[in-house]
Amino acid sequence: MKMKNVKVIITLLIMIIVASPVFATDILKPARVNQSYTILQTCATCTYVNITVSNVEGIIISNQEMTDNGSGVWTYEITPTILSRHDVTGSGDKDGTGQSFVTYFEVTGSGQTASTGDSILYTLFSLILFGFIIILSFFIIAIPSSNEKDDRGFETKIIRIKYVRVVLIFFLYPATILLLNFLNGLATNFVGLTMFAGILGFLFETLLRVAWPFTVIIIAWIIIMLIHDTNVWKQIDKCINLDPFRGT
Numbered sequence: 001m002k003m004k005n006v007k008v009i010i011t012l013l014i015m016i017i018v019a020s021p022v023f024a025t026d027i028l029k030p031a032r033v034n035q036s037y038t039i040l041q042t043c044a045t046c047t048y049v050n051i052t053v054s055n056v057e058g059i060i061i062s063n064q065e066m067t068d069n070g071s072g073v074w075t076y077e078i079t080p081t082i083l084s085r086h087d088v089t090g091s092g093d094k095d096g097t098g099q100s101f102v103t104y105f106e107v108t109g110s111g112q113t114a115s116t117g118d119s120i121l122y123t124l125f126s127l128i129l130f131g132f133i134i135i136l137s138f139f140i141i142a143i144p145s146s147n148e149k150d151d152r153g154f155e156t157k158i159i160r161i162k163y164v165r166v167v168l169i170f171f172l173y174p175a176t177i178l179l180l181n182f183l184n185g186l187a188t189n190f191v192g193l194t195m196f197a198g199i200l201g202f203l204f205e206t207l208l209r210v211a212w213p214f215t216v217i218i219i220a221w222i223i224i225m226l227i228h229d230t231n232v233w234k235q236i237d238k239c240i241n242l243d244p245f246r247g248t
Contacts, residue, residue: 028105044072051090080107129179136172155232170218180204
């Protein structure tokens with residue numbers, strides 16, 4: 001099987017070197033992984049057009065006939081299963097002379113490729129969000145998470161700023177979701193980054209699904225803290241009232 005593939009590749013190379021390009025072929029539009037895609041080729045005077053398609057795994061279609069729709073547009077249906085560049089080489093008898101062509105199409109998760117402007121915006125927003133997350137994380141770590149305690153472990157003072165810490169954690173969650181969304185957008189639209197698309201997409205979907213439970217947990221957390229601090233304040237106030245030296 002490997003020897004057969006080698007022969008096909010050698011034959012295609014000879015065709016490319018010997019024959020002149022036949023059709024003015026542009027880069028084909030992107031395809032979406034695991035969805036049907038139509039390879040197009042135009043040649044009004046051809047009686048046949050054969051193509052070979054290969055990707056990083058090797059040749060997936062070898063010297064197959066394309067279908068003429070009657071107006072000089074030749075088509076071939078394919079369902080790409082991996083995220084990578086797919087090279088298309090072929091031959092036809094334009095004006096009765098055997099000639100060849102070479103083109104390719106990219107397979108991405110979305111079926112689109114990002115423009116330079118889109119890429120810059122995605123990258124800029126990702127960097128801004130990343131910086132925002134770093135700042136939030138710094139304050140979350142720096143702000144106390146509990147009330148002040150004495151040497152015996154009894155709470156002696158209520159630290160109200162810890163509520164700000166919970167609010168920052170709440171904002172950290174959607175910021176992380178947005179960052180994953182931007183990173184996933186970059187990964188799905190750039191073939192060189194598609195290896196990360198699955199992981200980023202999974203993390204994004206997971207965090208998005210548990211967003212409501214997370215919100216409920218944050219609200220419940222604040223309520224529990226309020227109840228706890230109310231009881232602590234009552235204990236502190238009770239101790240103050242029982243202090244025989246109070247007011248002396």
